[in-house]
Every structure is written in structure tokens, then in C-alpha cells.
Amino acid sequence: MAVDDTPTFHEVVPLDELRETGRTLTAVDGTPIAVFHHEGEVRAVNNRCPHMGFPLTEGSVEEGVLTCHWHHARFELSCGDTFDPWADDVDTYPVEVRDGVVYVAPEPRRSEPPAEHWRSRLDDGLEQDIRLVLAKSAVGLLDNGVDPGEVLDRGVRFGVRNRADGWGSGLTILVALANRLPDLDEQDRKRALYQGLAEVAGDCAGEPPKFDQEAFDAADVPFERLLAWFRENVEVRDADGAERVLRTAVAAGYGPERLTELLVTAATDHRYLDTGHAFDFVNKATEALDRVGWDDDERVADVLASLVRGLATARRAEETSSWRQPVDLAAMCEDTFDRLDDLVAAGEGATWTEPDGFTDRLLAEDPETVFEALETAIRGGASVEQLARAVSLAAVTRVARFATSNEFADWNTVHHTFTFANAVQRAAERTDATALYRGVVDAAVNVYLDRFLNTPPAPEPTGDPDADPAAALEEARLAFEQQGKVEAAGGAVADFLAAGGDSERLKAALGNALLVEDTDFHTFQAYEAACRQHDARDDPAERRTCLVAAARYMAAHYPTRRSREQTFSIAARLLRGERVDGADGGAAAGAAE
Structure with a gap:
């Protein structure tokens, strides 16, 4: 049986009355509709301005253009299309005049389905860095059943093509938040995508686009030669040459494991590039492909090529005084790396179990103790993943015990070590490249260098098992709303967990606190890495340390x-049909709303 899609018309106003007043407001099936008589024609549009909801009946019409008086958004009256990309198009409705009476059907004339509309608006928001449009798009897409992975893919593709400097903090934030979407409630998933997309758009705003290098025509180059070429080009800081090699490796059909090996080997040829950011970017780019797929060679090549300039131009830690004086840590690293193949060979076939007190040895005051612990473990068969996991715990412990008597900027010092160690551990899940042991050593050296930031260490709370979990969670929330409540926040988290609180609920609460603030790059990283380390561990004390940190x-x-939250709140309210202008709007407007 055919479905009758003929619109149902509702009586609105006598034509003569509309001709005299020029406009009227009605409500049909809960939809507020502004009806205009202009240049001999009757037009009907949604009364809510799509920009921020102001009543369009309070606007003006001239030469076929409807102008909202709040922010001066302009719309072509007959079709609803906006002159101003930040405003969005307004819905228009079919009208009929029967026997001198105007009728309106409340079904909008839409040229495309809602999901397709919001895909297009997402592209507009990214291209023009319009946060309100991005917030509306995130809400509109998820409300219309679009998979968050598709939203991530569109954001990543835009970011890698529209920033000549390549992968940066915006794309890292977007992927980090996408990783934690399962921890969040429905509304916070929309917040997370909005925040990530806004960071990508901001990174690309005003920047030149990236112009790609091409792969070599040779398609049968052995991987070992491609690896040597790639490392050499990064070594001499030739980003264009390195990109051609990388694109050749993709075109040759090498998969995630080999491509990751190519990148992490070059990323560990020098020490702790850009305080760990270069390696973390490598990890986040490969995590992005894990989520959106390695099946599209063009996408893989574009995403990974965005990393090359950062690798080639990165600051190298062995060139800094802290790695050379008073102890030549870079030389100690090179000594270990010279023997790395032999150490790995000695442990081949052995099974390593982390010994008691291993974390304490990594936190030692003497670098010799740290190097000896690592080398003994490698000789005993420890994998990169096992060692990176142990170093990550030592690094997050530095954060959990960071003394607030230090300078505020030093929070980032311990933070960088932790997120770098976390990235090395994540990369080890994708490739078993021996070069990754160098990343483990780099992270351990930074744990050693950070020791003074735990002098004296802040006491790490263990929590009160008799605490009320709900009250502890509220205490944590209040701590985030007051400046400097570091110990209160850590103590509240420890109390919550000690009293048997559900860590999934805690991660969601921390995620909400993260997303309602104007959070910076490092704080997004800190939350994501801490949650990941928490999830990868079984020991309750270790899990507590991660979330306390x-x-x-x-x-x-x-x-x-909280300016970004204000923008998101406006977008969410508009898409729910709520007014945000704060005006009463009169009796008719109130009835229509």
C-alpha cells in the first residue's frame, strides 16, 4: 500500500490581514512558523533563527531578504538559504491560499536528509573555523544516527590536508577523545567530538594547506631499503624526501606493522623528540587509522605523511644540557643501544615477569640503577610492551606525587614523560620493532630527570574505605570548580575507589569535568593516557594511581x-527547539514556542 506523503495544510490567517500586517506567527504541531507577505507572495519559515534561535518575526524583510535583528543573519526568503555560513539555512514550509485564507504545512521543504545536511555543515565549520556550526554538527550527526567513527574520519581527513606543518595538537586531541568515547555518557560524546573538531579547525585556520609529494614509481623496493632511506632523510631533515619514501611504502602494500616500524624507528633515532610530542603524534595518527581503517591507501598515505615534517624538524633532546650535564645521559643511552641487539638476543625465548620493586628501581635517584634495571630486564626476555608498561607506571606516579610547591609549568614536565611512555606502550601493541626499546629507555631517562619534581613527593592518597562514593564524586566535582584544589581532587578520587565506587562511573565523571572546561592540549592528553593505563591494569593500587594522577x-x-561549553550548550538547546535569547517574546511567541 502506497504511503501518502501529501502535506497536511493548516489554516493560519486571512490573506487580507496578512497583507496588511506583513507577517504573523503561528504554531502548527508544536512548530513555530513565521508567515510573511512580501512582494505579492506568501512565504513561511521556521520562526527560530537557525543561528541562535531569535524570533524571525522580529526581523525585517527587504528585497526578498529576511534579516534577523539579533546577529544580522540574512536569509533568502523563498528558499531559506543563508547569506552567512555561520548562521545555517532556515527551514521553509509549503503555503497555499484557499478562498482568501492562508494555509501552511508544517513539513519543511528540505533538499537533503538531516544527516547529509549536518555532514555538509561539519565541512563548513571545519573550513571556516566556526565553533557554533561544529557544535551543531556534532549534535546533529549523532542525533541522526551517524557513527562517531565517520565524524572522526571527516575531521582527520580535513586536518591532514589543510595544515602544511602536518599532524598537530588538534588532531591529537580529536583522536584522544575518540578513544575515550565509550567512557562517556551520550551528551558528553557529542561534547567530545565538538571539542576535538574545534581544535582541528583552530589548528588549520589561516594555515596553508599541505601539498603532497608523490610516491616513487618503483614498487618493488625491499622494506629494509625503504627503512634506511626514510631514516636517512629524517636524519638530514629532508621532509620532502622522507615523505616520498613513506608514500612508496604505502603504495607497495606494507601494512600497519611495517609502517609503524618505519615511523617509530625514525622517531627513536634521536632522543625524546620535541619533549615526546613527535612520538605521541605518531602514535595518535596510527590510532586514528586503527579507528577509521587501514584499507584505503590514499587515506593511510595522507595521514602518515602528515607526520613527516614534525619528525624531520623536531628538537632532539641529546642536544640539550639536561641530557648532557652533570651526567651524560645521552652517552649512556648510546652505550645501551650499541648492545641492544645482543641484549634482545640473550632474552630470546625467555619469559620475563616483572620483579617486586621494579617500579622503585625506575624511580631511583641514580641513573645507573635505572639503566641496569632495564638492561637486566631485556636480557631476561622483557618485551617492549612489558617495559613500557612498567615505565608508564613510574611516570604516572611522578604525576600523582607531583609537589605543588614546584612551578606551575613543571606539571607539563612530568606530564610529557607520562604521555610519551604511554605512546611507546601503545606502539608496542602494533609492532615488535627492536627500535622501540630505545623509546622505553628515553621514557625511563625522563622519569629519572623528573625526580626533583617529587622532592619531597606529595603524599599519594590511598582513600577511605568508609567514605560515601557519591559524596566523594561530588567533592571531586567541587574541587574542579575551585582554583588550586589539587589535593582535594586526588583525595576524593582515592576515597571513591577505596569505598568501592565504580571506576567506569568515575571515568565518565572525570570526562564530563574535562569536557565542560576550556581544556588545553596537555590536559586532554593526561585524561586519555591515565584512563588507558587504568584500563590496562588489574592491580587496584596501580589503577588508583592512574586516576588520582x-x-x-x-x-x-x-x-x-567555559566559553566552549557555552557554545555547545547553545547548540544543544537550539537543536532541542529551546530559545536561547532570553526574551519572553510576547504571548504569541510563547504559545508558538
């Missing part, structure tokens, strides 16, 4: 002005 770091950086 996250809460302390967040509390040190909160509260903020």
Missing part, C-alpha cells in the same frame, strides 16, 4: 571560563 593534573588547570 589525572584528577590532580586536571584540578591544577581548572576552573576555566
Whole structure:
């Protein structure tokens, strides 16, 4: 049986009355509709301005253009299309005049389905860096059943093509938040995508686009030669040459494991590039492909090529005084690396179990103790993943015990070590390249260098098992809303967990606190890495340390002005049909709303 899609018309106003007043407001099936008589024609549009909801009946019409008086958004009256990309198009409705009476059907004339509309608006928001449009798009896409992975893919593709400097903090934030979407409630998933997309758009705003190098025509180059070429080009800081090699490796059909090996080997040829950011970017780019797919060679090549300039131009830690004086840590690293193949060979076939007190040895005051612990473990068969996991715990412990008597900027010092170690561990899940042991050593050296930031260490809370979990969670929330409540936030998290609180609920609460603030790059990283380390561990004390560290770091950086949350709130309310202008709007407007 055919479905009758004929619109149902509702009586609105006598034509003569509309001709005299020029406009009227009606409500049909709960939809507020502004009806205009202009240049001999009757037009009907949604009364809510799509920009921020102001009543369009309070606007003006001239030469076929409807102008909202709040922010001066302009619309072509007959079709609803906007002159101003930041405003969005307004819905228009079919009208009929029967026997001198105007009728309106409340079904909007839409040229495309809602999901397709919001895909297009997402592209507009990214291209023009319009946060309100990005917020509406994130809400509209998820409300219309679009998979978050598709939203991530569109953001990543835009970011890698529209920033000549390549992968940066915006794309890292977007992927980090996408990784944690399962931890968040429905509304916070929309917030997370909005925040990530806004960071990508901001990174690309005003920047020149990236112009690609091409792969070599040779398609049968052995991987070992491609690896040597890639390392050599990065070594001499030739980003264009390195990109051609990388694109050749993709075109040759090498998969995630080999491509990751190519990148992480070059990323560990020098020490702790750009305080760990270069390696973390490599990890986040490969995590992005894990989520959106390695099946499209063009996408893989574009995403990975965006990393090359950063690798080639990165600052190298062995060139800094802290790695050379008073102890030549870079030379100690090279000594270990010279023997790395032999150490790995000695441990081949052996099974390593982390010994008691291993974390304490990594936190030692003497670098010799740290190097000896690592070398003994490698000789005993420890994998990169096992060692990176242990170093990550030592690094997050530095954050959990960071003394607030230090300078505020030093929060980032311990933070960088932790997120770098976390990235090395994640990369080890994708490739078993021996070069990754160098990343483990780099992270351990930084744990050693960070020791003074735990002098004296802040006491790490263990929590009160008799605490009320709900009250502890509220205490944590209040700590984020007051400046400097670092210990209160850490203590509240420890109390919550000690009293049997559900860590999934805690991660969601921390995620909400993260997303309602004007959070910076490092704080997004801190939350994501801490949650990941928490999830990868079974020991309750280790899991507690990870989330205490996250809460302390967040509390040190909160509260903020929450300007981005205001934008998101406006977008969410508009898409729910709520008014945000704060005006009463009169009896007719109130009835229509």
C-alpha cells in the first residue's frame, strides 16, 4: 500500500490581514512558523533563527531578504538559504491560499536528509573555523544516527590536508577523545567530538594547506631499503624526501606493522623528540587509522605523511644540557643501544615477569640503577610492551606525587614523560620493532630527570574505605570548580575507589569535568593516557594511581571560563527547539514556542 506523503495544510490567517500586517506567527504541531507577505507572495519559515534561535518575526524583510535583528543573519526568503555560513539555512514550509485564507504545512521543504545536511555543515565549520556550526554538527550527526567513527574520519581527513606543518595538537586531541568515547555518557560524546573538531579547525585556520609529494614509481623496493632511506632523510631533515619514501611504502602494500616500524624507528633515532610530542603524534595518527581503517591507501598515505615534517624538524633532546650535564645521559643511552641487539638476543625465548620493586628501581635517584634495571630486564626476555608498561607506571606516579610547591609549568614536565611512555606502550601493541626499546629507555631517562619534581613527593592518597562514593564524586566535582584544589581532587578520587565506587562511573565523571572546561592540549592528553593505563591494569593500587594522577593534573588547570561549553550548550538547546535569547517574546511567541 502506497504511503501518502501529501502535506497536511493548516489554516493560519486571512490573506487580507496578512497583507496588511506583513507577517504573523503561528504554531502548527508544536512548530513555530513565521508567515510573511512580501512582494505579492506568501512565504513561511521556521520562526527560530537557525543561528541562535531569535524570533524571525522580529526581523525585517527587504528585497526578498529576511534579516534577523539579533546577529544580522540574512536569509533568502523563498528558499531559506543563508547569506552567512555561520548562521545555517532556515527551514521553509509549503503555503497555499484557499478562498482568501492562508494555509501552511508544517513539513519543511528540505533538499537533503538531516544527516547529509549536518555532514555538509561539519565541512563548513571545519573550513571556516566556526565553533557554533561544529557544535551543531556534532549534535546533529549523532542525533541522526551517524557513527562517531565517520565524524572522526571527516575531521582527520580535513586536518591532514589543510595544515602544511602536518599532524598537530588538534588532531591529537580529536583522536584522544575518540578513544575515550565509550567512557562517556551520550551528551558528553557529542561534547567530545565538538571539542576535538574545534581544535582541528583552530589548528588549520589561516594555515596553508599541505601539498603532497608523490610516491616513487618503483614498487618493488625491499622494506629494509625503504627503512634506511626514510631514516636517512629524517636524519638530514629532508621532509620532502622522507615523505616520498613513506608514500612508496604505502603504495607497495606494507601494512600497519611495517609502517609503524618505519615511523617509530625514525622517531627513536634521536632522543625524546620535541619533549615526546613527535612520538605521541605518531602514535595518535596510527590510532586514528586503527579507528577509521587501514584499507584505503590514499587515506593511510595522507595521514602518515602528515607526520613527516614534525619528525624531520623536531628538537632532539641529546642536544640539550639536561641530557648532557652533570651526567651524560645521552652517552649512556648510546652505550645501551650499541648492545641492544645482543641484549634482545640473550632474552630470546625467555619469559620475563616483572620483579617486586621494579617500579622503585625506575624511580631511583641514580641513573645507573635505572639503566641496569632495564638492561637486566631485556636480557631476561622483557618485551617492549612489558617495559613500557612498567615505565608508564613510574611516570604516572611522578604525576600523582607531583609537589605543588614546584612551578606551575613543571606539571607539563612530568606530564610529557607520562604521555610519551604511554605512546611507546601503545606502539608496542602494533609492532615488535627492536627500535622501540630505545623509546622505553628515553621514557625511563625522563622519569629519572623528573625526580626533583617529587622532592619531597606529595603524599599519594590511598582513600577511605568508609567514605560515601557519591559524596566523594561530588567533592571531586567541587574541587574542579575551585582554583588550586589539587589535593582535594586526588583525595576524593582515592576515597571513591577505596569505598568501592565504580571506576567506569568515575571515568565518565572525570570526562564530563574535562569536557565542560576550556581544556588545553596537555590536559586532554593526561585524561586519555591515565584512563588507558587504568584500563590496562588489574592491580587496584596501580589503577588508583592512574586516576588520582589525572584528577590532580586536571584540578591544577581548572576552573576555566567555559566559553566552549557555552557554545555547545547553545547548540544543544537550539537543536532541542529551546530559545536561547532570553526574551519572553510576547504571548504569541510563547504559545508558538
